[in-house]
Amino acid sequence: MARYLLTRLWQSLVTVVISSIVVFVGVRMLPGDPAVSLAGEEASPARLAAVRAELGLDQPIWVQYAKFVWTYLHGDFGRSLRTGTPVGEMLRTTLPVTLWLAAYALVIAVVLGLTLGVIAERFRGRWPEWGANGVAMVGLSVPSFWLGLLAILLLSVQHHVFPASGYVPMTQNPVDALYHLTLPAVILAIALAAVVMRQTRASMIATMQSDFIRTDRAKGLGRRRVLLKYGVRNSLIVVVTIVGLQLGGLISGAVVTESIFGLPGFGKLTLNSVFTRDYPVIEAVVLLITVGYVVINLAVDVLYSVLNPRIRVAGDA
Amino acid sequence: MTRIPLLGRRRRALPVAAPAVALALALTMSACSQTQTTSHKSSADVAGKEVTTIPIGDQKIRDGGTLTMGLSADPDALDPTTSSSLYTRYVMETMCQKLYDTDAQGAIVPMLATALPTLSDGGKVASFAIKQGVKFADGTPLDAAAVVTTLKRDLTKSDSARASELGSLQKIQASGKYQVTLTFKTPFAPLAASLADRAGMIMSPAALAKEGDHFADHPVCVGPFKFVNRVPATSITVEKDPNYYDAKDVHLDKIVYKIITDSSIRAANLKSGDVQIADSIAPSDVDDLKADKDLTVMQVGSYGYQGIQVNIANQHGVGTPPAQIDTPLAKSAEVRQALSMAIDRDQLVQSVFQGYYDPACSPISPTSAYATGASKACPPYDPAKAKKMLEDAGVKLPLKIRMQTTNTPSSLQLAQAIQAQVKQAGFDLQIDPVEYTTLLDNDDSGKFETIQLGWSGRVDPNGNTFNFLTTGAGNNYSGYSNKRVDQLLTAASSTTDTAKRAQLYGQAIAQVQKDNPIIYLYRQRNLTGVSKKLAGVSVYPDGVVRISGAAFLAQG
Numbered sequence: 098m099a100r101y102l103l104t105r106l107w108q109s110l111v112t113v114v115i116s117s118i119v120v121f122v123g124v125r126m127l128p129g130d131p132a133v134s135l136a137g138e139e140a141s142p143a144r145l146a147a148v149r150a151e152l153g154l155d156q157p158i159w160v161q162y163a164k165f166v167w168t169y170l171h172g173d174f175g176r177s178l179r180t181g182t183p184v185g186e187m188l189r190t191t192l193p194v195t196l197w198l199a200a201y202a203l204v205i206a207v208v209l210g211l212t213l214g215v216i217a218e219r220f221r222g223r224w225p226e227w228g229a230n231g232v233a234m235v236g237l238s239v240p241s242f243w244l245g246l247l248a249i250l251l252l253s254v255q256h257h258v259f260p261a262s263g264y265v266p267m268t269q270n271p272v273d274a275l276y277h278l279t280l281p282a283v284i285l286a287i288a289l290a291a292v293v294m295r296q297t298r299a300s301m302i303a304t305m306q307s308d309f310i311r312t313d314r315a316k317g318l319g320r321r322r323v324l325l326k327y328g329v330r331n332s333l334i335v336v337v338t339i340v341g342l343q344l345g346g347l348i349s350g351a352v353v354t355e356s357i358f359g360l361p362g363f364g365k366l367t368l369n370s371v372f373t374r375d376y377p378v379i380e381a382v383v384l385l386i387t388v389g390y391v392v393i394n395l396a397v398d399v400l401y402s403v404l405n406p407r408i409r410v411a412g413d414a
Numbered sequence: 415m416t417r418i419p420l421l422g423r424r425r426r427a428l429p430v431a432a433p434a435v436a437l438a439l440a441l442t443m444s445a446c447s448q449t450q451t452t453s454h455k456s457s458a459d460v461a462g463k464e465v466t467t468i469p470i471g472d473q474k475i476r477d478g479g480t481l482t483m484g485l486s487a488d489p490d491a492l493d494p495t496t497s498s499s500l501y502t503r504y505v506m507e508t509m510c511q512k513l514y515d516t517d518a519q520g521a522i523v524p525m526l527a528t529a530l531p532t533l534s535d536g537g538k539v540a541s542f543a544i545k546q547g548v549k550f551a552d553g554t555p556l557d558a559a560a561v562v563t564t565l566k567r568d569l570t571k572s573d574s575a576r577a578s579e580l581g582s583l584q585k586i587q588a589s590g591k592y593q594v595t596l597t598f599k600t601p602f603a604p605l606a607a608s609l610a611d612r613a614g615m616i617m618s619p620a621a622l623a624k625e626g627d628h629f630a631d632h633p634v635c636v637g638p639f640k641f642v643n644r645v646p647a648t649s650i651t652v653e654k655d656p657n658y659y660d661a662k663d664v665h666l667d668k669i670v671y672k673i674i675t676d677s678s679i680r681a682a683n684l685k686s687g688d689v690q691i692a693d694s695i696a697p698s699d700v701d702d703l704k705a706d707k708d709l710t711v712m713q714v715g716s717y718g719y720q721g722i723q724v725n726i727a728n729q730h731g732v733g734t735p736p737a738q739i740d741t742p743l744a745k746s747a748e749v750r751q752a753l754s755m756a757i758d759r760d761q762l763v764q765s766v767f768q769g770y771y772d773p774a775c776s777p778i779s780p781t782s783a784y785a786t787g788a789s790k791a792c793p794p795y796d797p798a799k800a801k802k803m804l805e806d807a808g809v810k811l812p813l814k815i816r817m818q819t820t821n822t823p824s825s826l827q828l829a830q831a832i833q834a835q836v837k838q839a840g841f842d843l844q845i846d847p848v849e850y851t852t853l854l855d856n857d858d859s860g861k862f863e864t865i866q867l868g869w870s871g872r873v874d875p876n877g878n879t880f881n882f883l884t885t886g887a888g889n890n891y892s893g894y895s896n897k898r899v900d901q902l903l904t905a906a907s908s909t910t911d912t913a914k915r916a917q918l919y920g921q922a923i924a925q926v927q928k929d930n931p932i933i934y935l936y937r938q939r940n941l942t943g944v945s946k947k948l949a950g951v952s953v954y955p956d957g958v959v960r961i962s963g964a965a966f967l968a969q970g
Contacts, residue, residue: 127851127852128851128852128855128856129849129851129852129853129854129855130855133851133854133855133858134851134854135490135498136498136575140854140858140888140889141578141732141733141881141887141888141889142731142732142733142734142858142888143578143733143888144575144578144888145858147572147573147574148573150572150573151572151573176628177646179488179490179491180488180489180490180491180492180630180644180646181491181493181627181628181630181631182630182631182644182646186646187646190645190646191646191647246678246679246682249679249682249686250682253682253686253688254682254685254686257686257687260686260688261679261682261683261686261688262672262674262679262683262688262689263672263688264648356675356676357676357679359648359672359673359674359679359683360648361645361646361647361648361649365647365648366646366647369488369647372850372851373851374851
């Protein structure tokens with residue numbers, strides 16, 4: 098077991114190192130360097146050269162990479178080229194926003210998707226199913242930026258129900274924080290809710306026709322009880338799998354949602370840093386995501402191996 | 415050269431009104447009616463008068479409150495020495511006062527200085543006094559030594575964006591406790607204008623000593639407001655500064671600059687009341703905002719311009735010696751002139767910008783003190799003549815040209831309108847949409863045939879001409895080189911007499927219009943949406959929205 102763990106840890110480390118090189122070289126291959134973006138309309142060759150020298154961009158790429166690794170090993174993520182803010186601080190302030198938004202959206206998506214899915218199954222071939230299907234179709238096919246704009250126009254501009262933008266930290270006032278996050282979270286959740294709804298419906302239909310349900314019904318249990326207690330519970334397995342797969346989509350969806358609602362999140366930071374070629378920020382953001390994925394994968398693999406000894410054997414081989 | 419992508423992202427179809435109007439016209443005429451209706455509004459009708467100030471006047475105001483401003487772009491470092499973003503100037507307006515300022519007419523007036531600089535030694539020595547009893551936000555007193563520290567930093571810091579704005583400045587001295595003397599190698603006419611911009615923002619020497627290169631983390635200047643915090647890519651907050659020398663005219667407690675890059679979302683935030691003022695409203699949103707009873711839109715013509723840069727001889731990057739490119743457009747001034755004549759600028763601003771922007775044919779705004787008949791002249795719109803000129807030049811028609819443009823919907827819409835217009839004169843214009851930073855890079859390195867870009871504009875005409883049009887200059891992306899233009903613009907930059915300078919600029923522009931290294935198209939207006947609950951706001955032609963004297967009106 099220890100050997101398996103070591104192997105997996107080693108593989109993860111290699112993955113992180115390789116991706117750091119890919120990111121580092123990748124951002125430098127984008128046309129237009131930070132000096133051009135930074136100098137903006139006032140760019141002149143002298144100024145560009147001065148900015149490049151100041152940022153160390155005139156040095157050979159392997160020197161830049163060595164410096165990059167060295168500072169990271171010291172826990173220093175550098176400073177934003179554009180604003181001069183320490184990158185560590187930027188990550189610390191933006192990450193909680195996105196995590197809260199994603200968590201809130203996840204809850205909404207699961208509750209909404211499950212409810213609609215169950216309704217669709219329960220009223221198959223009648224108007225509640227068509228309604229639920231319609232909602233799912235709209236959620237899947239209408240882009241979230243458009244839905245977001247519509248929601249702002251309707252709920253913020255015409256009826257002042259929700260604020261059009263803004264963010265209140267959860268630690269400051271949880272109620273106000275949720276109030277500000279509701280509209281963006283719903284918009285972010287809709288596409289995921291649609292997927293959950295379709296999956297729930299399909300799996301419910303399959304489950305409700307299976308033998309054990311028929312047995313339950315034959316034993317005299319009420320339809321409602323069977324549906325909620327056995328049908329839904331069985332379908333949850335599918336839902337959990339789907340939600341797990343869609344988590345990445347939730348994070349990338351946050352990029353759009355955060356921009357529309359002016360949320361100071363991770364997604365908006367990512368987008369801005371790419372547009373302004375803010376190398377240190379892009380590197381930190383992408384590496385953080387990579388490490389996140391690697392850690393989750395590692396945890397899952399280890400868990401599998403604990404649950405299923407056959408995987409461990411394969412790893413040892 | 416531009417560095418301003420078109421504002422406004424909202425997609426809008428080209429007006430389909432023209433055929434409808436023609437039909438309506440035909441119908442009314444056949445009915446022998448005398449009344450003709452047209453939906454084609456002239457520029458003056460739609461845009462109306464400029465509104466530069468919403469004064470407080472006699473209105474009752476209430477002190478206090480937090481003003482939230484929707485900012486269309488994220489400022490760069492809040493450091494007057496290194497910053498090169500227009501939006502940093504917006505934020506600095508409330509917390510970083512300058513030696514001089516611009517007034518509503520574009521004239522230079524003293525701010526932290528007491529009077530305009532006095533010149534001696536044939537204009538090579540400039541001297542000015544500064545206000546006494548003024549304190550920085552950290553309590554440090556403002557004196558001549560502080561001004562010297564700031565100007566030296568501007569001049570010598572390796573990544574300073576100000577050094578080139580200070581001309582041939584050689585010596586910076588405190589000639590008294592509140593008296594500063596600057597010595598130049600050659601006379602420098604735009605000095606006061608430079609000191610009315612970021613070079614004139616004086617930083618606290620104590621803060622500079624403490625923060626050094628990281629001044630932007632905690633900027634400290636003299637101003638009605640002082641820095642509180644900045645949330646990356648989201649907001650910047652400033653609060654009332656008790657140390658400010660004129661605190662009685664400061665009404666608000668706090669100002670939050672909220673960064674909202676999408677123009678239609680900015681407009682929506684204005685309508686919902688989440689922000690009370692927002693800059694760079696898209697022309698397509700203006701009518702809608704004006705119709706809202708709680709909002710008004712301020713508009714001020716800018717000193718900048720938008721145009722098409724033609725790559726004449728920029729083969730090895732901007733600033734390198736010109737190397738003539740071998741295409742009809744690059745080689746022949748007549749072909750470029752034909753392109754300029756093939757564009758109907760009036761129609762362009764009508765159809766793409768609803769008439770809220772103004773047609774332009776030169777880098778000098780007609781509202782500038784340096785505008786003359788020569789600088790206001792425009793080539794006639796004449797596609798037939800343009801086509802004839804192309805044929806006379808021996809060009810095989812249609813002449814294919816490629817134009818790069820930013821990939822925003824409104825830029826593309828503009829490009830398509832130009833494409834349709836120049837087709838009549840025999841040009842086959844192909845549009846290459848490019849992401850903004852890449853576009854700037856292509857501009858610098860000369861990887862383009864033509865580029866549609868612009869310039870945000872400076873109060874002094876030197877800032878709108880010299881670097882773009884003189885041989886080998888830092889922003890001469892066309893690789894343009896004309897000895898006469900070089901001489902005229904150099905002479906203009908060291909002439910201090912306004913009338914003489916204006917005449918020199920007029921002559922230079924006449925030559926530039928013959929050569930067309932840049933085909934000027936239109937001038938933006940700074941469109942600022944403002945809540946009617948707010949007063950004491952102004953926008954001057956330098957484009958900066960001034961809100962430090964703003965106040966909320968008392969209710970009822």
